[in-house]
Amino acid sequence: MEFWKKNPLATGSLVFLCVMAAACVIGPGLLPASHADPGPLTYAPPSWSHPFGTDLNGRDVLHRVLSGGRISLLVGLSGAAVSLCIGTVWGLVAGYFGGRTDAWMMRTVDVLYSVPRLIFILVAINAFNASLQSWASREGIEWLVLSSRIGILIVTLGLIEWLTMARIVRGQILTLKERSFVMAARALGQSHGGILFRHLLPNIAGVVLVYLTLTVPAVIIDESFLSFLGLGVQAPQSSWGSLLADGASALNPVRSFWWLLVFPALAMASTLLALNFLGKALQDRIGG
Amino acid sequence: MRTLPFIRRLLAALGVVFCVVTLTFFLIRISPGGPFDGERKIPPAIEKKLLERYELDGPVFDQYAGYIADLLRGDLRLSTKYRNRSVNEILAQTLPVTLILGASAFLVAVTTGVFLGTAAAVRRDGPLDWIMLCASLAAVSLPSYITGPLLVLVFALGLGWFPVGGWGGVSHLVLPTLTLAAPAAAVIARLMRNSLGETLRMDFIRTARAKGLGESAIVVRHALRIAILPVVTYSGPLAAHLLTGSIVVETVFQIPGAGGFFVQSILNRDGFLLGGMVIVYCGLLVLFNLLVDTAYSRLDRRIQSPA
Numbered sequence: 001m002e003f004w005k006k007n008p009l010a011t012g013s014l015v016f017l018c019v020m021a022a023a024c025v026i027g028p029g030l031l032p033a034s035h036a037d038p039g040p041l042t043y044a045p046p047s048w049s050h051p052f053g054t055d056l057n058g059r060d061v062l063h064r065v066l067s068g069g070r071i072s073l074l075v076g077l078s079g080a081a082v083s084l085c086i087g088t089v090w091g092l093v094a095g096y097f098g099g100r101t102d103a104w105m106m107r108t109v110d111v112l113y114s115v116p117r118l119i120f121i122l123v124a125i126n127a128f129n130a131s132l133q134s135w136a137s138r139e140g141i142e143w144l145v146l147s148s149r150i151g152i153l154i155v156t157l158g159l160i161e162w163l164t165m166a167r168i169v170r171g172q173i174l175t176l177k178e179r180s181f182v183m184a185a186r187a188l189g190q191s192h193g194g195i196l197f198r199h200l201l202p203n204i205a206g207v208v209l210v211y212l213t214l215t216v217p218a219v220i221i222d223e224s225f226l227s228f229l230g231l232g233v234q235a236p237q238s239s240w241g242s243l244l245a246d247g248a249s250a251l252n253p254v255r256s257f258w259w260l261l262v263f264p265a266l267a268m269a270s271t272l273l274a275l276n277f278l279g280k281a282l283q284d285r286i287g288g
Numbered sequence: 289m290r291t292l293p294f295i296r297r298l299l300a301a302l303g304v305v306f307c308v309v310t311l312t313f314f315l316i317r318i319s320p321g322g323p324f325d326g327e328r329k330i331p332p333a334i335e336k337k338l339l340e341r342y343e344l345d346g347p348v349f350d351q352y353a354g355y356i357a358d359l360l361r362g363d364l365r366l367s368t369k370y371r372n373r374s375v376n377e378i379l380a381q382t383l384p385v386t387l388i389l390g391a392s393a394f395l396v397a398v399t400t401g402v403f404l405g406t407a408a409a410v411r412r413d414g415p416l417d418w419i420m421l422c423a424s425l426a427a428v429s430l431p432s433y434i435t436g437p438l439l440v441l442v443f444a445l446g447l448g449w450f451p452v453g454g455w456g457g458v459s460h461l462v463l464p465t466l467t468l469a470a471p472a473a474a475v476i477a478r479l480m481r482n483s484l485g486e487t488l489r490m491d492f493i494r495t496a497r498a499k500g501l502g503e504s505a506i507v508v509r510h511a512l513r514i515a516i517l518p519v520v521t522y523s524g525p526l527a528a529h530l531l532t533g534s535i536v537v538e539t540v541f542q543i544p545g546a547g548g549f550f551v552q553s554i555l556n557r558d559g560f561l562l563g564g565m566v567i568v569y570c571g572l573l574v575l576f577n578l579l580v581d582t583a584y585s586r587l588d589r590r591i592q593s594p595a
Contacts, residue, residue, distance in 0.1 A: 272431075
């Protein structure tokens with residue numbers, strides 16, 4: 001509680017993020033149902049009935065920003081969760097067993113750091129997605145055909161963002177495992193798994209959570225990078241990245257459709273800023 | 289003695305490029321659909337001829353071996369989408385554009401970053417210092433596909449100071465360079481401020497002060513030499529960041545660089561063009577990291593000294 005009182009910026013960020021998440025989850029349902037569908041009113045500037053204006057197909061931009069945020073936040077959170085699982089287990093095992101295991105696992109992380117991951121991911125997502133989609137349509141799994149791309153995005157982005165997490169967890173474990181409570185657990189004959197998950201994991205939970213708040217914006221940025229280039233989330237679904245792409249392509253010298261660009265940009269920028277402020281404040285608190 | 293670690297690093301770097309190229313080759317193969325699946329169905333006989341011409345027939349492993357052999361000869365093969373144009377040709381046309389953009393952004397980022405960081409470190413906790421802290425957090429949080437279009441909206445469409453996009457004179461270069469360089473300059477300024485702040489508290493600076501050297505001479509001639517090291521380390525990843533970032537910037541500002549072809553080659557399943565792009569991007573990234581590693585031990589004599 002003390003922490004939140006001393007850091008109004010962090011508190012404000014947390015409140016803002018909660019409001020944004022709630023708006024994205026329930027907001028689209030509260031708006032008139034017709035806002036989701038194409039209408040006759042194309043490229044209407046902001047007004048009372050359409051506060052963020054309408055787009056090329058007459059869809060309400062506020063609705064699109066909120067439902068796009070739903071996908072961006074979903075991918076950001078679940079991608080970060082995937083990276084959390086891999087990174088934590090990798091770092092736990094490397095730090096706890098030490099010696100040759102540690103050397104090999106950490107060397108692998110070093111090598112992966114030097115691989116241009118985002119370039120690789122550009123190629124991988126589209127290759128895997130085509131395979132998964134054709135498999136799903138052959139097997140007749142309807143929902144997977146529709147959202148295969150989002151699933152692939154979550155998994156692959158999680159797969160490229162776990163390296164820092166692994167390093168941090170390993171560093172923590174290296175100091176923790178020399179402490180007396182771990183020795184005691186070992187002397188009592190507890191299994192490795194028991195020590196790892198019952199004694200060590202709860203002790204690093206704080207640090208891990210802090211880095212999770214910094215991983216989420218990183219994954220959101222990666223996702224919207226891909227979507228902006230047209231290689232991520234595809235129509236009819238949208239994310240903040242693809243909305244920004246629409247907005248950017250609607251820029252022209254003849255008539256300015258600024259609302260198509262400014263509102264998605266505001267939503268995404270404020271969310272990223274809030275996440276980074278919160279993460280930085282928490283990081284300062286644990287002295288990381 | 290000194291060259292041995294360098295050669296080992298070079299071999300590791302080449303290994304990384306080779307692995308990424310191999311993965312790219314097989315990833316394109318495992319995904320369903322071929323490079324010639326257009327809107328019109330091609331008669332099987334013609335498709336067979338095409339596959340033969342582009343050496344995409346026969347067992348996959350033979351195709352792979354043939355491709356690698358061609359690569360080693362410096363032949364990146366033909367694009368399957370832009371027929372009759374070789375990948376070498378496309379790269380020769382587009383890569384200089386990307387490199388000019390990247391180099392100008394790099395220069396702008398390093399000079400403004402070092403300058404602002406130095407100013408902030410000399411007047412620590414002043415208003416400039418505080419403004420920079422906020423600005424750098426904002427600049428790092430905002431990706432180029434947000435700042436780029438917004439800059440176009442304000443400075444090209446609103447004020448009309450610069451062209452909306454395209455490639456030509458220096459005026460075309462201003463907005464894309466600014467978009468690419470801003471976040472990098474922010475990071476460099478932070479690095480520079482912290483490391484110069486630390487350096488200015490070191491013993492040899494006190495000695496320099498004691499012998500009556502002016503403040504500017506201390507900063508420029510003594511402190512900067514040491515304080516610039518973190519910036520050198522960062523410039524490797526920075527070059528990488530500018531290259532991948534320029535894919536987006538080229539899209540936003542409609543610049544005819546390599547980035548657009550990179551994206552198109554993925555969408556078109558243009559395997560050889562994609563392969564060429566991956567080799568170039570990946571090779572450049574790995575090369576920059578290698579250069580930084582080498583430059584680092586040159587600049588910081590403490591790393592080399594035996595004692």
